[in-house]
């Protein structure tokens with residue numbers, strides 16, 4: 025089930041008892057230095073889960089290792105490596121924990137780490153995952169592209185700003201959305217997330233801060249924080265970011281820029297209205313406030329085309345526009361782009377070269393072919409159709425099971441429904457209970473620490489039958505988590 | 509010639525004069541906000557070069573723009589955008605220069621930026637480029653892999669540590685080099701450079717420092733410096749890093765780790781001797797000093813297999829081992845790996861997820877297939893053969909043209925020859941003069957600011973005939989640059 029147990033090669037019906045096999049493999053990891061002296065082992069429960077064995081088998085294996093003096097239990101029930109056969113009397117070992125804890129970059133939120141891990145257990149039902157499910161990916165199309173690669177080399181390094189061929193395609197793609205630009209003002213990145221990362225380390229001074237919607241896409245906020253940049257929240261309503269509150273926050277905090285997701289906002293699904301768009305542009309212009317327009321969901325409109333990007337109205341070069349192929353073509357291909365004034369692009373390209381020498385040339389090659397062949401259009405039409413059906417089914421399930429206890433929006437595009445549960449629901453407890461039943465939810469506090477009774481649902485990933493069943497089950501768990 | 513002029517669509521034999529076409533396109537870029545008010549335009553010389561027109565044509569176009577009040581020349585001969593049609597009286601414009609200058613990440617050295625740019629002019633002869641030339645890449649092999657991709661999906665996100673299938677292949681690959689590890693202690697990265705970047709932000713506190721060989725791979729040193737970490741240099745001789753000096757530097761600076769390239773060192777080609785390897789491991793162990801072993805050139809031995817990796821002797825988990833497919837299979841595929849204790853890998857995987865959500869799944873898929881099918885071995889044998897011939901030719905050319913004025917090493921593997929010119933040669937001047945003749949050299953001061961009379965040559969990239977001719981020509985230029 026859990027793919028990671030492929031790391032452990034256990035013979036279930038071999039002659040050597042399981043606990044011995046486990047002991048042997050643990051010992052090997054310890055004497056290899058993969059688990060150096062001082063390392064805390066995963067909990068017995070977790071090991072048992074990972075290896076797909078009973079917890080008592082793990083206990084037996086660890087007891088053996090303890091009798092060799094290699095590990096030691098501590099009061100908290102944890103186990104630590106205390107010796108390895110190679111340096112029984114090792115004078116000094118590196119205290120990796122202290123290294124791990126002292127790096128400048130912040131660790132992910134525990135909830136996100138738990139989610140990242142749980143996602144690779146294929147038996148889990150992912151009710152909030154923000155990516156197209158495997159059945160929505162254009163695998164066959166891309167196979168056909170790959171089957172004929174005779175037109176251009178694809179194994180060498182690309183230019184600092186990314187493959188020119190791909191940037192030319194993006195010029196045309198952007199033009200269809202009303203944005204005019206040339207290849208020099210485009211930087212290819214490894215997904216929109218990297219765009220934000222580059223902006224955070226490349227354009228903002230320390231100390232400084234930015235403003236962003238509340239709630240917002242959690243990873244982006246995190247990227248800025250890890251770069252040592254403060255993030256101040258701006259309130260939203262059903263028309264998007266509130267301009268008054270934005271103005272207040274600007275006056276109070278003097279932010280370096282605004283990060284915004286104006287179209288099919290993550291996690292609320294909101295579209296910034298045309299009036300607000302005009303006001304926002306006006307504000308940006310009059311206060312010289314740069315905007316990051318994160319527009320990765322634009323193509324996922326389901327009812328009607330959303331208003332054009334802010335960037336299409338930007339004649340002054342105030343907007344850093346971010347796009348991506350993740351939500352419509354492939355999240356794993358890691359191709360995104362920034363469209364911005366040339367001096368900004370030059371700077372960000374320089375940093376990108378210093379940190380990873382550019383994005384995968386193979387990915388860029390496939391992306392360029394994908395856009396050039398016009399596959400995108402055809403695929404989009406089909407995906408929209410699929411998503412409309414899924415949206416309807418999820419909304420119907422919510423109506424049926426949550427109609428009496430919760431509120432939500434009916435999104436006009438994107439993947440998300442932002443579900444507001446009764447205020448006395450402990451969402452953290454809900455998360456834990458659901459996970460025990462193989463249902464993975466995205467707690468609202470990931471997107472806004474004050475959103476204590478929200479969850480983000482997505483109709484893009486899970487199998488619809490399973491999603492409907494999960495909604496049914498979640499209702500019961502919600503009832504359980506209401507502290508009445 | 510220069511591919512970037514594809515950004516400018518000039519009709520050379522159209523009815524509209526060239527200067528008008530250029531004026532129009534410049535104006536468009538300015539009114540789009542690609543070159544916002546305040547932007548310094550590229551120099552006239554550079555624009556002329558980029559567009560492949562006479563400088564007088566550029567001057568004429570800029571004069572036109574100036575008469576519209578859109579640009580203004582300044583005393584230094586530069587040109588700035590001062591207005592655009594959309595906000596003639598624009599109260600405020602964003603001062604992007606101040607953003608570009610205030611980001612935390614350091615800009616690349618000017619020489620490196622110049623090199624990065626020059627490399628995309630296909631008429632330039634690249635005498636120092638550290639990557640396999642297009643004719644050494646296994647394009648046909650990879651085409652065959654891509655032609656049949658029916659075995660596994662490849663468009664979704666991968667696990668935080670990278671594709672398990674690829675990590676399993678790397679377990680086997682590492683085993684052939686004497687390193688035993690399991691998939692949990694491997695992190696897939698977008699090239700070795702990213703490995704260093706993640707270590708810099710993930711494991712080292714601020715302020716702190718590291719030690720590294722002198723000279724060293726410049727980008728790695730840069731990555732640490734940009735993360736706010738000091739780098740202290742340790743002397744090398746023909747057997748590799750000097751253990752005495754290392755000890756001194758450790759005592760004096762208390763570094764967080766040592767970054768070393770023990771096998772086919774960049775740029776000197778040196779192999780750390782077996783005795784030194786033993787001493788280094790002993791030192792690391794007794795002082796609890798972690799090492800980064802950057803081993804990207806290992807497979808490129810030409811005479812005999814080098815000593816096994818330090819990592820193969822590391823039972824304590826003191827070594828962070830870094831490998832890559834860049835030098836042997838494809839620099840553009842951006843696949844590298846770190847092998848290290850599990851707690852370290854967990855930490856670095858977490859940061860990688862936060863910054864780019866993992867490396868291209870498509871690249872990882874192809875890399876895994878490449879390693880699994882055993883293509884690697886066959887290709888390596890062939891590449892070694894090619895490189896032996898090239899090395900012999902470059903050494904012969906040096907003997908012929910530099911025998912009387914320079915010293916160099918005869919490398920037993922890797923790509924590089926470290927050429928030591930007479931001390932009175934001004935290498936910066938040499939760089940400029942050579943570039944005028946379309947010959948791109950890598951000045952030694954990129955690798956060690958004190959290496960003022962060195963250059964790094966490579967026999968991996970350039971066409972051999974052109975390389976030989978360049979050596980001939982360089983001799984004459986060197987003579988010119990000797991301040992006699």
Ligand SMILES: Cc1ncc(COP(=O)(O)O)c(C=O)c1O
Nearest residue numbers: 154215216217241290348350360
């Ligand atoms: C608003 C927003 N921006 C960026 C991203 C990241 O996209 P990519 O996969 O291109 O890095 C996401 C993905 O969840 C997102 O929701």
Ligand SMILES: Cc1ncc(COP(=O)(O)O)c(C=O)c1O
Nearest residue numbers: 638699700701725774832834844
């Ligand atoms: C010593 C060394 N390490 C790392 C790298 C970067 O390799 P990659 O392309 O895998 O990032 C290079 C490339 O020049 C190198 O010389």
